[in-house]
Amino acid sequence: MTKADSPKVIGIILCERVLQDVLRPDAISCINIHNGVTVQSFPAVIPLVYAFAQLSGSHSEFTYQFKIVDRQGQIVATSPVAKVEPLPNKNMTHKIISAFQGLAFQEEGMYNIVLALEGEDAAALPFQVIQLTPDAVC
Numbered sequence: 001m002t003k004a005d006s007p008k009v010i011g012i013i014l015c016e017r018v019l020q021d022v023l024r025p026d027a028i029s030c031i032n033i034h035n036g037v038t039v040q041s042f043p044a045v046i047p048l049v050y051a052f053a054q055l056s057g058s059h060s061e062f063t064y065q066f067k068i069v070d071r072q073g074q075i076v077a078t079s080p081v082a083k084v085e086p087l088p089n090k091n092m093t094h095k096i097i098s099a100f101q102g103l104a105f106q107e108e109g110m111y112n113i114v115l116a117l118e119g120e121d122a123a124a125l126p127f128q129v130i131q132l133t134p135d136a137v138c
Helices: none
Strands: 009-020 028-034 036-039 044-056 062-069 075-078 082-084 093-105 109-117 120-131
Touching (some): 009 109, 044 062, 044 109, 062 120, 082 093
Antiparallel strands (some): 062 075
16 A cells, blocks of 8 residues: 555544444444543443544555553553455545453553554544542532
């Protein structure tokens, strides 16, 4: 794949659920979009969360993988590497989805949801994990 044909990241989101229309697979709804999470204790486990990204069209096949990285650059979780087929029209967009089951955070802090294309980090979404102690709730 040439650099000119490489897809460009339009956006990344993290959400609780992704719905895809059966008759129109390009129609996707993301439910309960997150930019962070508040927890009472650690380790904090999120049972299921989806990473979704929209990319510019590409006439070449490519691979992608989502990674969750802590502030020290350590990988907390990864999705499997997935292959994306080329689009017939470069004006269309790729919509890619990965699920993280049992995602565990060991400490409070800022994390990054990183999208790698062809093994190279292409974009990231900051994700904050905050501890809220029970006595802080009024």
